[in-house]
């Protein structure tokens with residue numbers, strides 16, 4: 001059969017997804033809003049081949065670990081069922097983003113796999129159906145089908161829990177400075193962490209209500225290109241997500257001393273008049289939401305306190321692209 005390749009970019013949530021109502025279908029407790037990023041992406045090629053005795057999967061030219069391979073095969077089963085085929089697949093994936101370090105590699109990974117896998121299986125899915133499919137691999141992947149600002153409606157079932165673009169072409173100045181504290185895989189993955197928080201934080205229900213209440217204000221901030229309100233809401237929502245983990249029993253932490261140094265610096269810079277805001281996912285890295293003009297000031301302030309730190313500038317990025325191997329890539 002024919003091989004297809006897909007490229008999907010990561011996204012960083014401005015309003016976080018942190019808990020599931022349905023573990024199997026991946027229906028979240030909250031509606032989330034994200035920004036797709038240009039600089040970090042996954043490229044995946046899929047070919048179904050009747051000669052294969054099982055699914056063969058490589059990530060960055062290395063065979064995947066058994067647990068991760070199993071996860072991909074289960075996901076491919078969703079595609080096989082829909083396409084009514086029972087052939088195994090050859091999957092080659094390359095991450096242009098550190099894997100499992102809280103930089104949303106699972107988002108770009110499953111969005112790319114949904115795109116290449118469904119095309120290679122002969123399915124011609126709509127973007128909404130690709131989002132529903134990607135969601136079942138990793139919740140945040142539902143948002144990486146689209147570019148720019150994206151909203152994943154929590155919904156109540158497979159049909160209604162789907163992402164849609166809020167603003168695909170972002171033509172106003174906003175960037176995320178990603179401060180890489182560590183590019184090593186984290187100890188507690190997102191899946192385990194959110195489950196832990198949901199079951200063991202006494203304030204979890206409060207998080208759900210507050211987070212869902214921030215959807216409208218965040219939409220308004222995006223519509224009005226209001227960086228200050230957008231950043232304020234995003235920082236508040238990220239800290240509240242981490243607070244759930246800190247008050248869980250037993251507590252657990254993604255943020256390290258260095259993460260807190262950066263968060264404190266962001267607050268200091270804000271007090272000095274800059275529009276800078278921090279957001280953090282399931283890892284120690286801090287993403288600084290900011291205006292591109294302020295990059296030199298923010299970078300020099302960061303290097304002053306952390307001379308060894310690595311910083312990547314990320315701007316709004318596009319949605320999923322899929323092409324047949326051998327065909328020209330638009």
Ligand SMILES: Nc1ncnc2c1ncn2[C@@H]1O[C@H](COP(=O)(O)OP(=O)(O)OP(=O)(O)O)[C@@H](O)[C@H]1O
Nearest residue numbers: 068093099100101102103104105106109189190282
């Ligand atoms: N390109 C890929 N192909 C297949 N699986 C991948 C790929 N990239 C990542 N993964 C899988 O996703 C897992 C990482 O997902 P996880 O959600 O734990 O962390 P993350 O990448 O930091 O993303 P997030 O910020 O969404 O938590 C990896 O352990 C691996 O199983």
Ligand SMILES: C[C@@](O)(CCOP(=O)(O)OP(=O)(O)O)CC(=O)O
Nearest residue numbers: 013016017138139140190191281282
């Ligand atoms: C903190 C987050 O990045 C968590 C992402 O979690 P995942 O989408 O990786 O989780 P699973 O659905 O279990 O695969 C917040 C977000 O991206 O909304």
